[in-house]
Amino acid sequence: LAPVAVALTVVGAGLASQTEVKAEVNHPNYTAARNEVLRDLYVSGNIWEWQNQRIKELQSLLGKTNLDNIELENRLKEEKLRSEKGLKDLSDKNQKIQEELENKKKDYQLAVDGHANTVKRYKAEIAKLDEIIKQQSETIKKEGEIT
Secondary structure, eight states: HHHHHHHHHHHHHHHHHHHHOOOOOHEEEHHHHHHHHHHOOOOOOHHHHHHHHHHHHHHHHHHHHHHHHHHHHHHHHHHHHHHHHHHHHHHHHHHHHHHHHHHHHHHHHHHHHHHHHHHHHHHHHHHHHHHHHHHHHHHHHHHHHOO
């Protein structure tokens, strides 16, 4: 930064006075400032190599991680599809069982109603037979009294 400031100052002074200013490249202050800036910017080849190697390792790791994530995503999608199919199969099976249960309940109710009607009919027949027996008993009793 120092050489730039010096150069701008010199150029500015030259423009202001309309005189030609020529910077000397071999001036000791220029050379010292240039060397200081270059020293601060210098990075050894080993550090560059290490950084490049590290970048390649990280890129490789990132690529592997991306592939692992894609593979995991695909496995999870397949598992989700299997789970959804299993859930649908169970839901269908449950629906079928519910329908069978409703049909069995209806059949059972028909059987109960049929049995109740049969019992009612038999009770009516028994009541009729009881009435007939009662009448016959009374008739027999009357005939026995007559004789």
